[in-house]
Amino acid sequence: MMSIGAFSKISNVTTKTLRYYDEIGLLKPVYVNINNNYRYYDVSQLKTVLLISKLKLYGFSLEEIAAVIQTPCDNGALLMLIKQKRQSIFQQIKHFEHVLSRLNEEIKNLERGIHLMSYLDEINVQLIETQPKNILSIRKRINVADYGLHIRALFSDIEKANLTPVGAPMSIFHDEAYDPENYDIEIAVPVKENTGQTRTLSGNLCAMVTLKGPYNNLPSVYARLQEWVEANGYQITSPFYEIYLTDPGQTPPEENITEVYLPVAKR
Amino acid sequence: MMSIGAFSKISNVTTKTLRYYDEIGLLKPVYVNINNNYRYYDVSQLKTVLLISKLKLYGFSLEEIAAVIQTPCDNGALLMLIKQKRQSIFQQIKHFEHVLSRLNEEIKNLERGIHLMSYLDEINVQLIETQPKNILSIRKRINVADYGLHIRALFSDIEKANLTPVGAPMSIFHDEAYDPENYDIEIAVPVKENTGQTRTLSGNLCAMVTLKGPYNNLPSVYARLQEWVEANGYQITSPFYEIYLTDPGQTPPEENITEVYLPVAKR
DNA sequence: ACTTGACTTTCCCCCTACCGGAAGGCGTAT
DNA sequence: ATACGCCTTCCGGTAGGGGGAAAGTCAAGT
Numbered sequence: 001m002m003s004i005g006a007f008s009k010i011s012n013v014t015t016k017t018l019r020y021y022d023e024i025g026l027l028k029p030v031y032v033n034i035n036n037n038y039r040y041y042d043v044s045q046l047k048t049v050l051l052i053s054k055l056k057l058y059g060f061s062l063e064e065i066a067a068v069i070q071t072p073c074d075n076g077a078l079l080m081l082i083k084q085k086r087q088s089i090f091q092q093i094k095h096f097e098h099v100l101s102r103l104n105e106e107i108k109n110l111e112r113g114i115h116l117m118s119y120l121d122e123i124n125v126q127l128i129e130t131q132p133k134n135i136l137s138i139r140k141r142i143n144v145a146d147y148g149l150h151i152r153a154l155f156s157d158i159e160k161a162n163l164t165p166v167g168a169p170m171s172i173f174h175d176e177a178y179d180p181e182n183y184d185i186e187i188a189v190p191v192k193e194n195t196g197q198t199r200t201l202s203g204n205l206c207a208m209v210t211l212k213g214p215y216n217n218l219p220s221v222y223a224r225l226q227e228w229v230e231a232n233g234y235q236i237t238s239p240f241y242e243i244y245l246t247d248p249g250q251t252p253p254e255e256n257i258t259e260v261y262l263p264v265a266k267r
Numbered sequence: 268m269m270s271i272g273a274f275s276k277i278s279n280v281t282t283k284t285l286r287y288y289d290e291i292g293l294l295k296p297v298y299v300n301i302n303n304n305y306r307y308y309d310v311s312q313l314k315t316v317l318l319i320s321k322l323k324l325y326g327f328s329l330e331e332i333a334a335v336i337q338t339p340c341d342n343g344a345l346l347m348l349i350k351q352k353r354q355s356i357f358q359q360i361k362h363f364e365h366v367l368s369r370l371n372e373e374i375k376n377l378e379r380g381i382h383l384m385s386y387l388d389e390i391n392v393q394l395i396e397t398q399p400k401n402i403l404s405i406r407k408r409i410n411v412a413d414y415g416l417h418i419r420a421l422f423s424d425i426e427k428a429n430l431t432p433v434g435a436p437m438s439i440f441h442d443e444a445y446d447p448e449n450y451d452i453e454i455a456v457p458v459k460e461n462t463g464q465t466r467t468l469s470g471n472l473c474a475m476v477t478l479k480g481p482y483n484n485l486p487s488v489y490a491r492l493q494e495w496v497e498a499n500g501y502q503i504t505s506p507f508y509e510i511y512l513t514d515p516g517q518t519p520p521e522e523n524i525t526e527v528y529l530p531v532a533k534r
Numbered sequence: 535a536c537t538t539g540a541c542t543t544t545c546c547c548c549c550t551a552c553c554g555g556a557a558g559g560c561g562t563a564t
Numbered sequence: 565a566t567a568c569g570c571c572t573t574c575c576g577g578t579a580g581g582g583g584g585a586a587a588g589t590c591a592a593g594t
Contacts (some may be wrong), residue, residue, distance in 0.1 A: 046490040079377045086370045093363045096356050103353045110346045226310040
């Protein structure tokens with residue numbers, strides 16, 4: 001039996017940590033002097049502390065370790081846990097490798113004097129004059145997860161009304177900010193005919209960006225558009241919209257093509 | 268300008284986080300209503316928040332990010348920082364790969380029904396009768412980092428006294444527990460002659476383990492010895508000692524061979 | 535004008551796995 | 565006796581927020 005300091009030295013675990021393990025009930029000293037509360041450990045506890053260190057290395061939380069120690073014979077559950085840890089370690093390696101490759105690109109760029117956020121500058125803003133379009137649209141607050149439902153409903157409306165679609169579907173955003181769960185959105189499809197059900201989306205001067213890639217790059221696109229509008233002395237005149245040139249249901253995210261239109265005028 | 272909730276949605280950063288960034292001065296809202304303290308953000312701040320998210324992904328602390336943001340033009344310092352991060356990510360990948368390979372071995376073992384700590388059972392304990400040895404030794408409290416110094420001093424003593432070394436150097440441990448910085452240790456070398464300077468290390472029944480590998484595996488060896496002694500009904504009779512069959516200065520850690528002797532008797 | 539529901543504020547505690555240090559008691563070698 | 569080292573508990577802190585309460589605010593619908 002030895003004092004906490006001695007046990008700390010042979011186990012390579014600090015006294016602070018041993019006291020903490022005592023406190024949370026993970027590893028109680030084998031004997032505690034009632035007079036002075038000195039903790040005393042036994043060499044046999046070395047095995048436990050080695051197990052704790054090993055499981056910690058494997059990414060177990062102390063809570064999980066406690067569970068393992070308290071049920072020492074349940075190899076099945078332990079095996080499951082360890083396989084989970086392997087999976088999570090594997091994920092982390094993948095993640096870090098991805099980060100590493102991006103860091104390497106970043107370093108290459110920086111060495112050429114290209115700043116971190118300069119990829120925004122490479123998002124190409126075009127100033128174009130759009131033509132008026134006839135559109136059939138439904139406007140409501142939706143959860144964007146249900147976008148597919150609404151667009152299918154819209155296409156079935158088009159069929160019923162015997163209209164002819166002449167362009168890719170689009171969304172017109174009537175809220176200032178993006179709220180994926182409750183969003184005032186106008187889902188529209190350009191059609192050839194001009195009936196009582198359709199409306200005209202007026203032609204306009206627009207700052208436009210073509211995004212090739214997943215939708216989660218859209219914040220970058222909007223950051224860039226905002227920057228461009230300010231830098232070039234424009235202001236936003238009406239709700240912006242996106243046109244989806246590819247069907248996200250049929251296209252891998254990396255191949256998606258989206259056009260973002262921001263109606264503007266000179267300040 | 269938009270509320271914190273709106274900005275949170277377009278930037279994919281929770282309101283909690285945005286408030287925290289405000290609190291630590293990392294990203295202050297562009298305007299705060301004096302009456303109700305509502306925070307308002309501008310689209311132009313999207314760029315900053317994208318930068319923050321990017322640097323966070325790269326492993327920067329918020330403090331480092333704040334430094335980067337406050338000195339936006341110092342590319343040299345940024346490059347250094349990023350290279351550091353790359354290095355640290357690289358280290359982490361190495362580390363995780365090591366853990367992963369050990370986890371895989373562990374899983375293989377568990378599937379064969381071999382328990383996590385069973386490697387201890389494979390540490391082979393032998394019960395042997397040692398022969399008495401003449402040794403020349405110095406006993407004192409030392410820092411084990413200076414072990415080399417003391418062993419050289421001992422060898423020079425041997426030379427001066429015209430003695431003949433007949434075995435590998437050894438340490439006899441008079442403290443119960445290992446304290447690397449202040450350790451009551453007897454450094455000894457077996458010698459042929461028996462003079463007034465030498466003493467006899469008596470022959471004894473010993474539990475002995477041969478360790479092949481780095482010294483940091485010694486805790487496992489002692490755990491195993493302790494276990495063995497208890498399981499087989501022995502008790503420890505006198506200070507234990509180690510014999511260093513290889514010179515750690517000349518041998519890579521993985522190749523080191525150490526014998527650990529624990530003098531025992533039947534209980 | 536009133537209600538309702540969504541949004542915002544501050545405030546406080548919680549998380550992990552400990553580390554640092556202070557104040558005070560205990561042990562032992564000189 | 566005294567000094568030094570070890571032990572105890574207690575308090576506070578870490579990084580990056582999360583959870584939730586209590587209270588104020590806003591906009592829309594009735």
